[in-house]
Each structure stands twice: as structure tokens, then as C-alpha cells.
Amino acid sequence: MPQVTVVGHDGGGFGAAAGAALARATLVAGGERHLSGLDVSAECLVMGPVAPVVARVAAHDGDAVVLASGDPGFFGIVAALRRAGIEPVVIPAVSSVAAAFARAGLPWDDALVVSAHGRDRVDAPARRHDPFSWTLEVPMATSSVHANGSSGPHGGGLRRAVNVCRAYPKVAVLTAPGSGPAELGAALAGWERTLVVAERLGTPQERLVTVEAAQAHTAGWADPNVVLVLDPTRPDVRPGPGWIAGAGPGPAGWALPEAAYAHRDSMITKAEVRAYVLARLGPRIGDLVWDVGAGSGSVAVECARFGAAVLAVERDPAALPLITANTAGLGVRLVAGDAPGCLAGLPEPDAVFVGGGGPPVLAACAARRPSRLVTAVAGVERVGPALAVLSAAGYRAEGVQLQAARLSVLPDGAHRLAATNPVFVVSGELP
Template identity: 55%
Template sequence: MTPMAPVTAVTVVGLDAAGAPPHPALAPVLATAGLVVGAARHLAAVPVPAGADTIVLGPLAPALRRLAEAVDAGVPAVVLASGDPGLFGIVRRLRAAGLPLRVVPAVSSVAAAFARAGLPWDGAAVVTAHGRDPRAAVNACRALPLVAVLTAPGAGAAELGAGLIGWSRRLLVAEHLGAAAERIRAVTPEQAATETWAEPHVLLSLADGAPAAPSDAVPTDAAPDRVAPGGMRADNQPAAAPAGGWALPEDRYAHRDSMITKSEVRALVVARLRPRLGRLIWDVGAGSGSVGIECALLGAAVLAVEQDPEAGATIRANAAAHAVHVRLVTGRAPAALADLPEPDAVFVGGGGVDVLPAVVARRPERVVLTLAALDRVAPAVGLLRAAGYTVEGSQLSAARLADLPGGSIRLAATNPVVVLTGERQ
């Protein structure tokens, strides 16, 4: 049997974002390359052999087609990229196109930014705002204590800073990493929002309790209406599922006069809100904060709105006890909702049908209500449907085991609650 010829792999080489010389493997690879693909600045930075064809990256489709042809013809091809091309880089697109790859990474811009700042980053979340709605990156910075953001024009430090006003965050902006014009600046969200930043740049977002910023960092004062206890887990990352679970018993939260969403109801409410990293959840009429806190445990950014200052203090204490970040807005809804950032989902507790028009006016994807009074169900359904939402509803009634004298067991009923979910199509 004739052995099959080895498949020619495309070599993807990262050029060091920290400014170091190109990887030693690049020179021999380039010397035999018949096709070299990269951005104009990358092609200008390396000695492309005279006989090689070059493609300047813009639209990716023509480059993918030429690379596939090179692989089929056995022509050595090289793709030049920034930093580590496997970190939100071109490797994903090349793999999706079915190309065989050999990857030679360099120091990524994220690693270089943390190194320049003198900060550890083994617990950081790394997200990108490139080519997508920047709200997800903003919400990650709102939710987590240590986040690196790969930015893009129109989704950079100015836009991210504007979205973080009201959250206790320190921002480090790394411009022109590895170039002569390199600059690392520590700013507040307010300062970031008012400046023009050089492209490309990397943004690091640090909450209170995250590793200390460099000595020239601009301090931010924690406002009294913010909860930022400092970490989600020991490594600063949200678990895919919290180690302690969710739908926790009521005794895991401080609360007043049993004014707390019961665990059985909370399980359904949190499921309907679909919290995850990159989403912003409003918890309106937060009470003990249990619903919002469990959304934060699942990685979402959370705004808790509560009119009672005493309840606000309870929310702070509960958020600290569960080591999550929840921003507290003290005020009466619907007026308190006016200047809040756009939510992905909203929970309205405490039977607040009067709040519903202001909530649906903001067009969140999902609205979840809990109602104990039956006469409020039909008006709430009508309001949601009139605003273009499809509505599902369930009445939940649980009976819990309770001990009787003499060792017997009975069932103790909890108050029935109607859970409504509106979903915008």
C-alpha cells in the first residue's frame, strides 16, 4: 500500500504584543513559505521572502480560500497574527474552515497588559468586545472583580467606562503595547468615558478587593449604594454552577418578617431569568436580595432596587455573606429605574404591578413577576401582552416536612404564589 502524503499544515505565528523579537521558529518557516497572510502592519514587520505571495487581511473569506488552495497544493503557508492567536484570535476561524494548523503563540496583549501593570491574572476573566455588542463585556466587568477586555473601535475604554459609571471599579488602559508609544493609565470609569483612546488598547477592570493597581492608580471612593465585597470564589471566577448551589434555604439569608422569596419559588424565578456572564439582571423590590444574589452567583451583573434603607443594609450584608457583587439602588420604583442601564431580564417581586409599565418600556428580553394576590394576575398579563410579550404563568404551592410531637411528621403548607414570565419575541 502506498503511504499517504503528509498533510501540509498552515503555520500560525503570533507576533509578540509585549514588543519582543519574533519567535525563533518564524525565520525558517518564512524562508520556505509560498503564501504569507497577515495584517499590513504584520507583513511590514517581518522579512517576507521575495517569491512568496501575500494577502493583506481585510475580509477573511478570500484569505481562507487561498489558504485552502495552498494546503491542497502542498504549498507552505504562514498566517501572522498578534500575540497569542488562540486567544480570541484567528485560530478559531481557521479551525472552523477545516484548515490543518500548527500554532506558534507569542505573549498575548492581555498577558502583556497585566505584566505591565504588575498584576497577577490567573483568576481574571478575559472577554472581548470585538465584533459584537459591547454590553456583554460591560456586564462582565460589572459582575466580576477582575476582567480583561479586548476592545475594538466603538467598543473601547470610553464606551466601557461609560457603562461602568455607578459601579466601584478601577480601570487600567494599556495603549500601543510593545510599541514606542506604549502607555498604561489608571483612570476612573468617569475619566475613561470622556477621553479618546488610541487603537488598539486593552482594558483591565478591577473591583474593590481585586489585586492592587499600580502606585499611580487613580483611586475611586466606594459609594454608599454599592455592594462590592471583593470576590466570587477564591480565584475570582464565577463557577458554572455555584459550589453551594442555588435556591438556597431562607435561613441562608438575613431577612425581616419572612419577607423573602421562598426557595421553591426562587428556583423557578432564577431559571426563568436565565442569568449568566454577560447579562444584566434588575431585581426590583429586592427585599433580602436573595433572587439577585443567586443570579450573581451564576455570573450575571445585578442591580438591586429597594426603597427601604433598612432592607438595603440587609442586601449589602447578604451579598457580602455570599461573596458576590451587587449594585444597590436605593429608591422607589418606578422613578428609581429611570437612569439605570438597560437590563437583559427583570424580576419584579412584592406584587409590583404598578412598576410593570416602566419595566416593559425598557424592553428587556424577559420579565418575571411573583404575585400573591390573584386580582393582580390578569392586569399583569394584560400589560405584558400589550407590550409585545408572550406570557407563561404557574401557580406554585409547596408543602414542607415538619416534625410533630412524638416523632410524627406532617406537611406544612407555604403560601401559594403565581409566577408570570414575559418573553419578548
């Protein structure tokens, strides 16, 4: 029965198993640099768009070898072959991410790995995943990122990769032409990040450059490369032995009690309201959430604990130290200013919570088209205008009144119900 073997190639020679597979193969596919100088009698197929090559390999009546770079099972060709019904034998090399962290002398079990390729839709065709691999089907001319971190119509991959870099202290980014170190540096304006750019790993032109995000934006970079994005304000070493790679298991709970936060005169979104607000915002890894009128920053904290990148916007100078204290170590960026004016230069949000400012602020946030938009108001008269703003902006709008009665202990040990003030939560979702 014909066998397809995928061989990861790191620029050196081939091992015994890879050599035997190449000797048996009647079809060998790979990038130009993989096939260059290869001494085989088989038909050689230069990789361009992946789909036709995968189809050709699937239809081939004989043994085939697909040459890839690094570990082809890590954001590589193995997934595309398996989707086509092929069960390949895989002979991996060291992945570009592992090589980049090794060159930098850093552990990476606590790092997130993201792809900066354009993928707004789940079924969007992938581009080159491993920096040493071939270019796949989506032309990068359709993807752009602006200096404020927003992205063009097909820039979803870069946008979400940037949001992960905003939220986490250690991230490896698999890049592509048009979504590389310069674009990452531009999008990270306002966040203190150091970039370690590993160019052309495994070749004589290999280079490792450490640069601040702002400098990366103005420099020239050689493809292929992989970028390590590091937050110098947060330690890069876990306090003890880890048990799970990447982001960790997530928060043990949410809707933290008010006592968990520094706040003034109970001016804080109550836990029961926060629980519902979180359900409507749906913060997740790869999202950017705005908390506008952040107050104590409690909603910002909850969203950051779920893995989202967060901007906390607040105009009251007295509240700023409270937000700073409450968000310490979470990577939340504080924006001191008066909304809606201060929102103009901020990167595009995926979800927004408006804690104050009324219809003008809500309308300004809706104009930025976040997928989910939530506001909490105390007065019933404010519900109608909020619903009207969301509906006029094309959101599916709804509202709910929340009121909790908490158990309170009496002097004799019995309990009574202590009512919290009712709050109206108005939310909208784009169709």
C-alpha cells in the same frame, strides 16, 4: 502536502521554527505592520476582512504563513482557519492579555477575559480579537454604547463585556475602535471600577495607565489597547491556591434557605418560589438582571451567584441595610428609589424580576424590552392584570401557582406537613 503556519509576532525577531516556515512559504498574510520590513520572496497579502484572506490561504497551492499578534489561538485567526478546514501549525507569542497583566504585576488565573466586539448573533462575523491583530468584517460604526450602558443594534459584544465587568472583580477586555476604554468608562457609571489601560503593548509607544472609570470616559486613548477592569472593593487575590481559571465552578446550590438571609418578619421570597423564578429568569454571565422591589435582596443574590450583573431596586429605607448585608461581596449594585420613576436612567436589562409595584412597574420594565420578565404576586386577582401587561407588550406570557408543604418535626419525632402560602408566578419571554 502544503502547510499553513500561523506565527504569533510580538514585535521582536522570529525564532528558528518561524524563520524556517517563512523561508518555505510562497504566500505570507498579515497586517501591514507585520509585513513591513519583512524580507521574503513570497507573495505578501495584507490583511483586511478575514474571510477573503482565509479563502485565499485555503486555495493556495503551496506553503503559507499567516502572521498575527500575540497568541493567535486566543480569540484569534486559528479558529477562522480551522472553520475553513485548515489544520495549521501554530507558533504563538505572548497574548496581549498575559502581557497586560504582567505589566500591571497582577496574577490573572482568577480573571475573566471578554471581547467587546459587536456580536448580537451567534453567527455575526467577528471583529479584531487580539488588540494587535487586524480589523475584521463588522464596521464599528454599527455599534454604539450609551452612557447608561445600553448599546446600539450591533453592540451586543460590548454590552455583555460591560455586564461581566459589572459583576466580576477582575476582567480583561479585548477592545476595538468604538468599544474601548472611553466607552467602557461611560457604561460603568454607577459601579466603582478602576481601569488599567495597556496601550500599544510590545512597541516603543507602549503605555500603561491606571484610571477610574469616570475619568476613562473623558480621556483619549491610543489603539490598539487591552483594558483590565478591577473592582477596588473586592480583593484581587484568591484566598488559597486556585484549580480553575476564570469565574470558578459556579454555585454549589441555589434556592438558598430563608435562614441564609437577613430579613424582616419572613418578608422574603421563599426558596421554592426562588427556584422557579431562577428557572424563568435564566441569569448567566454577560446578563444584567434587575430585581425591582428587592425586599431582602434574595433574588438578587441568587442571580449574582450565577454570574449575572445585578441591580437591586428598593424604595423602603428599612430594607436597604438588609440588601447591603445579604449581597456583600457579590458586586450587586443597590438603587434606592421608587419604581417606576427610578428606573429611567438604569442600563438596559436582560432579565427582570418584579417583586412589587403592580402593573405600572411591570409595564415600565416591559417597555425596556428585557428578554425575560418575571413577577410574583400573592393575590389571584393580580394574575390577570400581570398577564395582560405582558401580553400587550408582546411577551409570551404564562402563569403558575406554587405552594410547598414542608416537613415539620412533631414533639414525638413524627413529621407533619407545614404549608407555605401559595404564590402566583407570572412570567414572559420575548419571541
